[in-house]
Amino acid sequence: MSISLQDYNLAGSQEVRHRVLRNTYWLLALSMIPTVLGAAMGVMFHIPVPTGIIGFVLFLAMSYGFIWAIERTKESAMGVVVLLGFTFFMGIWLTPLLSRTLGFSNGGTLIMMAFGGTASIFAVLASVATVSKRDFSMMGKWLFAGVMVLILATLANYFFQMPALWLAISVIAIGIFSAYILYDVQRIVNGGETNYISATLSLYLDVYIIFQHLLSLLGMGGERD
Template sequence: MQNNINNIASNTPSALATNKVLRNTYALLGVSLFPTVIGALMGMSMNWGFAASSPILFMIMTLGGIFGMFFLIQKNKNSSLGVVFLLALTFLLGLMLGPILQVAFSLSNGGQIVSLAAGGTGAIFLVLAGIAQTSKRDFSFMGKFLMIGLIMLILASLANMFFQIPAASLAISAIAVMIFSGFILYDVNRIVKGGETNYIMATLALYMNIYNLFVNLLYLLMALMGNRD
């Protein structure tokens, strides 16, 4: 009996710390959606002709900006500057949604498709986050498989940039939906198990999962349901 009491007492601080990280992560994740939406609205009104005319240069510049933000967030993860850089990144990524949203809203049922993609992304996140929080199972074993899958996904995406095979694009997006859904389960469970104690880095991981899940789900719905009439 005494041992049980001691175990509970010793586990309580870590449980409280984990709950605090989770609460702060969800709060910052919610806040990060605002600059994303603002960026997306601005991106939809922009002319992206320069991206189409110089796709490789545009990709290099975009990736440089994104990875630069990753570096700044990592360096400032223990200060309020980390939050500032994270929100700046979410604005930039919202801006990058401009081209795909322009295509989506050019469809007669584009509004419905975007709503379905956003709702589907939210539903997937809530279900998987709930499972990760309530399940006693440790999902850390998924990390290696998800990372291998992500590397293969990136390589396949780069290859398809040159081959431009529509069926391959659909397959890549379908696999991406599964991989980033798996990452949501893995990352939330990692926070719950105490594997991630910094809420800024935890938010960054979950945000990137949600962002990529939304983009690929939107692409799939556009391909399967898009109506140009």
């Protein structure tokens, strides 16, 4: 039975999308190794990580520097190297949060709960984005606006130090970046993102921020000896 050129092109396009999605998931899994190494080194060697508004601004500046470098090198193997370097840096930046959490008698349990919760959120939403017929592309501009508001709220609360606002920021951040998983995975599935390094970067940031804020929320239930 013969197939039309259109069917052949469609099959080829689907194969490319599946390959990009598969490579993205593999690289995302690989990126967790330097993240864990960076976090472990940060906690073990008490690497000083700036906190407060100065730390937040420095974190944003260094993160955007890495992101710029990743985008510039994403068409070569160097892009993978820079991406893994970025994930190592992100692991180190978890040091204050992890050290504070491990100060609780149930700190290890809280970290595993945050990890399990993040993995569950990703698995469910990535599956939904893969099989759903609903178009999530329209969420993009609203999610970006939400991130801008989130950054401004975070900066403002470094001055106001309102616990209720910190709580709200964490809850909203988890919601926004959970929605970003839907958006980012569907972009790959629909062919909107064809570079697996860029795709991995987007999903890594989604997962990292969800984990960070979920652990912050769970830390409110930390137990002292």
